[in-house]
Amino acid sequence: MTADPVLLDVRGLSAFYARAQVLFGVSLDVRAGEVVALLGRNGAGKSTTLKAIMGLVARTAERLAFEGREIGNCASFRIARLGLGYVPEDRRVFTDLTVEENLAVGRQAPRGGRAAWTPERLFAIFPNLAEMRGRRASDMSGGEQQMLTIARTLMGNPQAVLLDEPSEGLAPVVVELMAEAVTAMKQEGTAVLLSEQNLNFASVVSDRAYVIERGLIRYEGTIADLSRDETIRDAYLTV
Numbered sequence: 439m440t441a442d443p444v445l446l447d448v449r450g451l452s453a454f455y456a457r458a459q460v461l462f463g464v465s466l467d468v469r470a471g472e473v474v475a476l477l478g479r480n481g482a483g484k485s486t487t488l489k490a491i492m493g494l495v496a497r498t499a500e501r502l503a504f505e506g507r508e509i510g511n512c513a514s515f516r517i518a519r520l521g522l523g524y525v526p527e528d529r530r531v532f533t534d535l536t537v538e539e540n541l542a543v544g545r546q547a548p549r550g551g552r553a554a555w556t557p558e559r560l561f562a563i564f565p566n567l568a569e570m571r572g573r574r575a576s577d578m579s580g581g582e583q584q585m586l587t588i589a590r591t592l593m594g595n596p597q598a599v600l601l602d603e604p605s606e607g608l609a610p611v612v613v614e615l616m617a618e619a620v621t622a623m624k625q626e627g628t629a630v631l632l633s634e635q636n637l638n639f640a641s642v643v644s645d646r647a648y649v650i651e652r653g654l655i656r657y658e659g660t661i662a663d664l665s666r667d668e669t670i671r672d673a674y675l676t677v
Contacts, residue, residue, distance in 0.1 A: 442469040442470040442471055442472065443469065443470055444467045444468070444469050444470075445468055445469060445470050445504065445505055445597055445598045445629050446466075446467060446468040446491070446503075446504055446522070446598055446629070446631065447467050447501060447502075447503040447504075448464060448465055448466050448467065448491060448499065448501070448502055449465045449499065449500040449501035449502075450463045450464075450465060450498075450499055450500030450501070451463070451464040451465070451487070451490055451491070451497060451498075451499040451502060452464070452497060452498050452499070453483075453486050453487070453489070453490040453495050453496065453497040453653075454495065454496040454497065455495065455496075459653070460483055460486050460653050461483050461486055461487060461490060461497070461653040462652075462653045462654050463654070464483070464487055464490075464650070464653070464654070464655055465655065466487075466631075466648050466655065466658070468598060468629050468630075468631045469629065470597075470627065470629055471624060471627045471628075471629060472624070472629055472630075472645045472646065473620060473623075473624050473629070473630040473632065473643050473644045473645055474629075474630070474631050474632070474644060474645065474646050474647065474648070475632055475633075475634050475640035475643075475644040475646070475647040475648070475661060476488075476631060476632065476633045476634070476647075476648050476650060477633075477634055477635070477637060477640060477647055477648070477649050477650070477664075477674075477675060478633075478635070478649060478650040478651055478674060478675070479635065479651070479674070479675065480635065482650045482651050482652065482653075482674075483650045483651075483652070483653040483654075484602075484603075484633035484634070484635075484650055485527060485602050485603070485633055486653075487633065487650065488524065488600040488602050488631070488633055491517075491522075491600060491631075492514050492517055492518075492522070492524050492600065493509075493512060493513060493514045493517055494514055497510075498510075504517065504520055504521070504522050504597075504598070505520070505521070505597065507520065509522075518594065518596075519546070521549050521594075521595070521596045521597040521598070522596060522597070522598055522599075522600065523591040523592070523594055523596030523598070523599040523600065524591065524599070524600045524602075525587050525588050525591050525599060525600065525601045525602060525604070526587070526602050527602040527603040527606060529580065529583040529584050529586075529587050530587065531575040531578075531583050531586050531587055531590070532575060533574065533575045533576035534574065534575075534576065535574065535575060536571065536572050536573060536574055536575070537567050537570055537571045537572070537573055537575065537578075537586060538557060538571045538572065540575055540586055540590050541557050541560065541586075541589060541590055541593050542593075543590065544590035544591060544592075544593035544594050545593045545594070546593070546594040546595050547595065548595045549595050549596075549597055552595070552626070552627060553626075554595055555592045555593055555595055555626075557571070557593075560589040560592060560593070563589075563618065563619050563622050564585045564586075564588075564589055564615065564619065566582055566585060566615070567582070567585055567586060567589060570582070580607065580608070581608045581609060581612035581615075584604065584608065584612070584616070585612075585615065585616075585619070588601070588604070588616075588619055592623070592628075596628060597628065597629065598628065598629035598630065598631065599623065599628060599629070599630050599631070600631050600632075601620070601630055601631070601632040601633070602632075602633050603633055603634065603635070604616045604620070604632060604634070604639075605634065605636045605639045606635070606636075613636075613639060616639075617639060617642050617643050620632065620643040621643055624643075630643075632644070635675075637664075637665065637671070637675055640661060641661055641662075641665050644661040645660065645661060646658075646659065646660055646661060647659065647660070647661045647664045649664070649670060649674045649675065650674075651673075651674045656670070656673075656674050657670050657674065
């Protein structure tokens with residue numbers, strides 16, 4: 439059986455905040471239709487890795503390619519237009535716009551012959567949003583805003599999505615909805631790279647995992663193998 443093609447290929451990625459280097463040669467890849475977890479403690483470099491891929495922090499890389507195209511010198515908005523979506527941890531919704539207006543802002547044309555994401559399809563995944571389609575984002579809870587941010591990103595019909603800490607600080611019932619959303623994205627063929635601290639959440643939705651600590655990749659393997667590897671968990675994931 440032929441492996442799915444690599445959508446996102448990251449080799450030797452380093453990132454910097456002013457003069458401080460925070461990533462040191464990170465390498466990872468994400469294939470079409472799979473969910474890959476980037477796991478680590480607070481401050482390990484998870485969010486910075488996603489930001490560096492999107493060009494939101496200063497970075498260098500031996501290779502940084504999306505669908506075979508080098509994106510290391512591309513501006514963030516051009517990377518998004520190529521079909522790499524990004525859902526930040528801090529839920530950057532347009533607070534003065536309604537749910538439907540936020541979704542309209544994110545709309546892009548469908549890609550790769552796949553069915554377009556529409557508000558109705560997204561409302562089927564996020565029924566809470568369907569009930570508040572005319573509500574301003576400023577009047578929504580943090581969990582609801584997180585759902586809206588993911589839905590707005592999917593309106594761009596991305597081939598892959600970078601998802602930063604989707605379960606962080608959310609009630610268990612909302613975390614379950616997040617897991618269902620990631621599963622739905624995978625079923626539609628959308629690849630996902632998610633940064634997470636929550637191994638239980640990652641185990642439910644992910645195929646493979648990388649563990650990062652102090653800006654270095656310390657583990658790469660299947661999520662099932664990681665779940666069984668007590669030594670790696672204790673060394674890099676236990677608080």
